[in-house]
Amino acid sequence: MDRPDCDPDRLQRTYEQFALVNRVVSGWHRLYRTRVRPQVSGAGPATLLDVGCGGGDLAVMLARWAARDGIQLHVTGIDPDERAFRFAAARTPTPGVEFRQASSGDLLAEAKQYDVVISNHVLHHLTSPELQSFLDDSARLARRLALHNDLSRSAAAYALFSAGALPLTGSYIRRDGLTSIRRSYTVPELAAVLPAGWTVEPHAPFHCLLTHRRHDTDRRCPA
Numbered sequence: 001m002d003r004p005d006c007d008p009d010r011l012q013r014t015y016e017q018f019a020l021v022n023r024v025v026s027g028w029h030r031l032y033r034t035r036v037r038p039q040v041s042g043a044g045p046a047t048l049l050d051v052g053c054g055g056g057d058l059a060v061m062l063a064r065w066a067a068r069d070g071i072q073l074h075v076t077g078i079d080p081d082e083r084a085f086r087f088a089a090a091r092t093p094t095p096g097v098e099f100r101q102a103s104s105g106d107l108l109a110e111a112k113q114y115d116v117v118i119s120n121h122v123l124h125h126l127t128s129p130e131l132q133s134f135l136d137d138s139a140r141l142a143r144r145l146a147l148h149n150d151l152s153r154s155a156a157a158y159a160l161f162s163a164g165a166l167p168l169t170g171s172y173i174r175r176d177g178l179t180s181i182r183r184s185y186t187v188p189e190l191a192a193v194l195p196a197g198w199t200v201e202p203h204a205p206f207h208c209l210l211t212h213r214r215h216d217t218d219r220r221c222p223a
Contacts, residue, residue, distance in 0.1 A: 006172070008083075013171035015055035015087045021173060022058055025161075026120055026149060027204030032065050035211075039116050039144045045072035049114040049141060051104050051134075052122040053077030056088030056097070062118075063096045076114070078102045104137035117142040123150040123210070124184035128193065135195055139212045146212040149203060151184035157206035158182070181206075 022028060040046035050059045059077035066073035077099045079085050085101035117138045126134055138146040151157065158181045165174035187208045190200040194210070203209035 010171055011083060012087065014173055014176070015084070017168050017171050017173050018055050019057035019061075021165075021168075021177075022061075022120065025205065025207075026058075027207060028058060028061065028120065028149065029065070030204070031147065031149065031209075032062060035145065035147055036062065036116055036118070037066070037069065037071070040066065040073050041069070041071050045074060046116070047114040048073055048075045048116045048118065049107070049112075050075060050077040051117060051119045051138060052125075053079050053088060053099065054084050054120075056091055056099055058118075058120050059088075059097050059099070060091065060094045063094055067096065072096075074098075076100065078104070078107065104134065104141060107141060108137055113141055113143050115142070115144050117146040119148045119150075121150055121180065123148055123190075124180050131193070132195065135198060135210070135212070139195075139197065139214075142212065142214060144214050146210075148210040150208055150210075151181055152202065152206050152208040153181055153184040153186050154206060160206075 036048070040048065048062060050062070053059050056077050059075045063073060063075045066075075073096060075097045077088055077097065078101070079088065079099075080101065080103045082101055085099060088099040119138070122134070123131060135146075135148075138148070158178060161177055161181060162174070165177055168174055185208065187200055187202055190208060190210065194200060198210055198212050200208055200210050
C-alpha cells in the first residue's frame with residue numbers, strides 16, 4: 001500500500017479496515033487508560049499529536065475516549081502521504097480532531113510542541129537512521145510523554161495474523177500486515193539502538209512499546 005501506483009479502491013478499503021485491526025490487536029484502549037490519560041487529565045486543555053496517523057481512526061478514538069472522560073484534549077493527526085491525509089480529512093468531523101499533511105520535521109520547523117506524542121505501527125517502516133531521527137523529533141515535540149506502539153516480529157505473530165486476517169478481503173491489510181511483521185523490530189533489537197532517555201518493553205499481543213518521558217531538566221525547545 002506504500003507504492004504510489006497501488007490500486008486506489010483497495011487502498012480505500014485498507015484505510016477503512018484499519019479501525020477494526022487497531023481495535024483488535026494494538027491495545028490502545030489500555031494505553032490510553034494507563035499512559036495517556038494520566039498525562040492529559042489535569043486542569044485545562046491538553047494536546048496530543050499522532051504521527052503517521054494513516055486513516056485517522058486512532059486519533060478519533062483517542063479524542064472520543066478523552067471526551068467521554070470529561071478531558072479537554074485536542075488531537076492533531078499528521079501523515080506525509082497525501083492519500084492518507086485525503087482519507088482522514090474526509091472523515092466525518094470529530095470535535096477536537098484535526099488532520100494535516102505534514103511530517104514531524106515540518107512541525108519542529110514551526111516550533112510546535114504537544115503534551116503527548118504518539119505513533120502506531122510506524123517504526124517498522126523506518127530504516128535505522130530514520131528511526132533515530134524519528135525518535136529525536138518526537139522527543140523534542142513532546143512536552144510530557146512520547147509513546148510509540150509497534151509490531152514485534154515473531155513466528156507466532158506471523159502465523160496468527162495470517163490466519164486471522166483472512167476475512168479482511170478487498171484490501172491490502174493481510175498482505176501488507178504480513179510484510180510489516182517480517183520487517184518489524186524485536187524488543188532486544190530496539191533496546192540495542194535506542195537513544196538515551198528512551199525505554200522499550202513488550203506490549204499487548206506481539207507488540208513493543210517505546211516510551212520517553214520529559215523531565216523538568218529536559219525541556220528542550222525546537223530550534
